[in-house]
Amino acid sequence: MSTINNPGLSVLQEIEPLLPTNTANIKDRIVSSIYQQAESVSAQVVRSKNSQYTGLEARLDNILTSRWLGFPIMLLLLTLILWITITGANYPSQLLATGLFWLEEQLTALFLAVNAPVWLSGLLIQGMYRSLAWVVSVMLPPMAIFFPLFTLLEDLGYLPRVAFNMDKLFRRAGAHGKQCLTMCMGFGCNAAGVISCRIIDSPRERLIAILTNTFSICNGRFPTLIALSTIFMGTLVSQAYSSVLATLAVVAIIMTGIATTLLVSSLLSRTLFRGMPSFFVLELPPFRRPQLGQILIRSLLDRTLFVLWRAVVIAAPAGALTWILANSFVGGTSVFALIVGWLNPLGQLMGMDGIILIAFLLGLPANEIVLPILIMGYISAGSMLELDSLNALRILLLDHGWTWITALCVMLFSLLHFPCGTTLYTIFKETRSARWTLLSALLPLLLGIVVTLLINQGAQIIMR
Amino acid sequence: MPHTLSLADIPIGASVRIAEILTPGNNRRRLLDLGLVPGARVEIIRRSPSGNPTAYLIKGAVIALRNENAAQIMVDTN
Amino acid sequence: MAINTTLLSESTENSPDKQNNFVIALAGNPNVGKSTVFNRLTGLKQHTGNWPGKTVIKAEGTFSHRNRHYTLVDLPGTYSLHTSSSDEEVARDFICFSRPDITLVVCDATCLERNLNLVLQILEITDRVLVCVNLLDEAERKGIHVDIAMLARQLGIPAVGTAARSGRGLESLKNVLDDMLAGKIAIRPRQLVYDPELERSINKIEKRLAPYLPAWINSRWVALRVLERDFSILEHISNHKNNDFPRQVLKEEVALCLP
Numbered sequence A: 001m002s003t004i005n006n007p008g009l010s011v012l013q014e015i016e017p018l019l020p021t022n023t024a025n026i027k028d029r030i031v032s033s034i035y036q037q038a039e040s041v042s043a044q045v046v047r048s049k050n051s052q053y054t055g056l057e058a059r060l061d062n063i064l065t066s067r068w069l070g071f072p073i074m075l076l077l078l079t080l081i082l083w084i085t086i087t088g089a090n091y092p093s094q095l096l097a098t099g100l101f102w103l104e105e106q107l108t109a110l111f112l113a114v115n116a117p118v119w120l121s122g123l124l125i126q127g128m129y130r131s132l133a134w135v136v137s138v139m140l141p142p143m144a145i146f147f148p149l150f151t152l153l154e155d156l157g158y159l160p161r162v163a164f165n166m167d168k169l170f171r172r173a174g175a176h177g178k179q180c181l182t183m184c185m186g187f188g189c190n191a192a193g194v195i196s197c198r199i200i201d202s203p204r205e206r207l208i209a210i211l212t213n214t215f216s217i218c219n220g221r222f223p224t225l226i227a228l229s230t231i232f233m234g235t236l237v238s239q240a241y242s243s244v245l246a247t248l249a250v251v252a253i254i255m256t257g258i259a260t261t262l263l264v265s266s267l268l269s270r271t272l273f274r275g276m277p278s279f280f281v282l283e284l285p286p287f288r289r290p291q292l293g294q295i296l297i298r299s300l301l302d303r304t305l306f307v308l309w310r311a312v313v314i315a316a317p318a319g320a321l322t323w324i325l326a327n328s329f330v331g332g333t334s335v336f337a338l339i340v341g342w343l344n345p346l347g348q349l350m351g352m353d354g355i356i357l358i359a360f361l362l363g364l365p366a367n368e369i370v371l372p373i374l375i376m377g378y379i380s381a382g383s384m385l386e387l388d389s390l391n392a393l394r395i396l397l398l399d400h401g402w403t404w405i406t407a408l409c410v411m412l413f414s415l416l417h418f419p420c421g422t423t424l425y426t427i428f429k430e431t432r433s434a435r436w437t438l439l440s441a442l443l444p445l446l447l448g449i450v451v452t453l454l455i456n457q458g459a460q461i462i463m464r
Numbered sequence B: 001m002p003h004t005l006s007l008a009d010i011p012i013g014a015s016v017r018i019a020e021i022l023t024p025g026n027n028r029r030r031l032l033d034l035g036l037v038p039g040a041r042v043e044i045i046r047r048s049p050s051g052n053p054t055a056y057l058i059k060g061a062v063i064a065l066r067n068e069n070a071a072q073i074m075v076d077t078n
Numbered sequence C: 001m002a003i004n005t006t007l008l009s010e011s012t013e014n015s016p017d018k019q020n021n022f023v024i025a026l027a028g029n030p031n032v033g034k035s036t037v038f039n040r041l042t043g044l045k046q047h048t049g050n051w052p053g054k055t056v057i058k059a060e061g062t063f064s065h066r067n068r069h070y071t072l073v074d075l076p077g078t079y080s081l082h083t084s085s086s087d088e089e090v091a092r093d094f095i096c097f098s099r100p101d102i103t104l105v106v107c108d109a110t111c112l113e114r115n116l117n118l119v120l121q122i123l124e125i126t127d128r129v130l131v132c133v134n135l136l137d138e139a140e141r142k143g144i145h146v147d148i149a150m151l152a153r154q155l156g157i158p159a160v161g162t163a164a165r166s167g168r169g170l171e172s173l174k175n176v177l178d179d180m181l182a183g184k185i186a187i188r189p190r191q192l193v194y195d196p197e198l199e200r201s202i203n204k205i206e207k208r209l210a211p212y213l214p215a216w217i218n219s220r221w222v223a224l225r226v227l228e229r230d231f232s233i234l235e236h237i238s239n240h241k242n243n244d245f246p247r248q249v250l251k252e253e254v255a256l257c258l259p
């Protein structure tokens, strides 16, 4: 119910205290009346034989929310979805890369043929086109697999069961049970996750959910995690199991993200947003046979293309900017190299290096382009390289002194750094507050710096 | 006679009638809107793996409430 | 919460061929198949990401039928219109202030009673309502029979039975929309009646308010909101762009007749 706080309402304000205060009673009577009449209409219209929640429905819930199986099933489904995504995306990714880089050669030839200036073809092809090609070939296949699978779970009615199972943890963290659903959405895209926080009515808990959404690894970060974990974790075992181990490493990072969400939520609800956990109502809708055709169409149009388009729009200028930075020189050194030099000491402390940090900084507009920028920095050819296989990437990274610690720190920093530009903008729109937006960027960033520092320093001590 | 049993005290599988809702304010309204009006029948269906929240069958829909919220809903067991 | 009600009221009021363009709001409880109906009717002619499978953002789409053009708006699923959450506010404000030509309320045949709660509330705001009893196939499977004709008679508005997933009943749904707009269907909506004491207060408030309210708004419904001390509705009306009544007077009048 709203209160009167508009100056134009002064008359009402004076009179309000004189009014009877038991509006609760009035509301009760109104709602009861409505329900009575709904009941009487329904009684004349509906004939039913049996109770509503029986049979298959109840038996499925018995399993999915069971004491012993509830949590393992959730973990298993998550792993399964990721595994299908990782293994399934491999081949189409390569195919796309081959096609797009073939097109690049044709474009370069065309530019040569018309005698275009070198800087123009550099900016357009090596800067913009290549970053686009990267984003499309690296992101599109996993998204085209991940989103339909996720939508399938959603359409089946499984996600509310996850919230039902997990609620106690969120309650303990002083957060809302539905935060779990907004987290799930964040796995697709954090900006969408932040918007979905609207399903949380209480402002306090909604803000907590918004500020912690970035700890759900989004689709733009999955490719980086998948690539790095395939390179550094996957090769620890034989070929046959490498995708399994890579999947498990990604699952571990996701679980770390969930744990961080709970920890930070709990911290926030004990400090900045003190208050009682609010009222929580969750409907467990009936399980319904999913509409496969609709799922494919809608997840492709609404989600895949939506996210891809955003990435493309952002990757093009970011690619151009990177190219410009790498090709403008101050006293013989490129601007890119200069910034890398400044960032290097901090990067080293955090188990990474200057190039990795600049890749995250330039990747602010979209997480998808972090890896491409990173590669470009290493090759220092002034543009993003075509890497036809993960093995080439592995050699490149090893050449630049990467160890499993570097990979671990990069993966953790990918989990724990500022949200992407779109997400920040969305947070600003949803909270209408520059302060909360700033906090939403600084909080994970500080956490990321501290965590990678500790891990790196700890590892150095152990290795010594 | 004051009601002594709340929705949170009822075992799984039982069916009760809503007697009175003690929840104040906006949340009271939300409960009413869900069909938790005095006189309505509610069946207790299941608890989450960790015991909280609990799912109820209310006018044909399965709805989960945290136990501390359910404790403010007084019921008749007949 | 920002509510974008301008978008559609503009598109309907300023468009040159308004005669032939109709806005249909899609309301209903969560999970009754609103989005399925929406997707079935509009096909691929829709925009805005309907991101979370459980509609959070309003989605819009278009379709044509019998030479009429429709803009369909998928509202968030709500149990009621009492604005205790931002979803409900979006739904209520759209139905109340954007004044769609028809509000299509999608209901779940397997638990009609709780859906009727919302239908009856919407009927308090507008009488241009069409009820779509969806999930008939599920109901049949569960041995539940819904007498659609009886429902229409009881509510005094048209009702159509559908199973949106298989597309069953959607043709007649579109036909009924057309008939309603053509004025071929008599509408005598059932009105909610409250206990005598409440009715007296409602009437008293309504009488005092009515002269100051714009013609398009249901004054009885506004009176009810005021009775519940939901004064935000008055501000909403005052702020609404095609309102022309003196806001100060309105509020004074209201204050005087509260019980």
Ligand SMILES: Nc1nc2c(ncn2[C@@H]2O[C@H](COP(=O)(O)OP(=O)(O)O)[C@@H](O)[C@H]2O)c(=O)[nH]1
Residues within 6 Å of the ligand: A155, A156, A288, A289, A290, A291, C028, C029, C030, C031, C032, C033, C034, C035, C036, C037, C053, C054, C055, C077, C134, C135, C136, C137, C138, C162, C163, C164, C165, C166
């Ligand atoms: N069996 C059956 N399932 C349906 C029907 N309409 C929708 N569904 C399913 O009901 C679920 C919820 O539908 P959705 O359109 O998302 O509901 P909304 O929340 O009201 O938008 C989905 O799993 C649909 O596949 C129907 O007529 N029959």
Ligand SMILES: [Mg+2]
Residues within 6 Å of the ligand: C034, C035, C036, C053, C054, C055
């Ligand atoms: Mg929907």
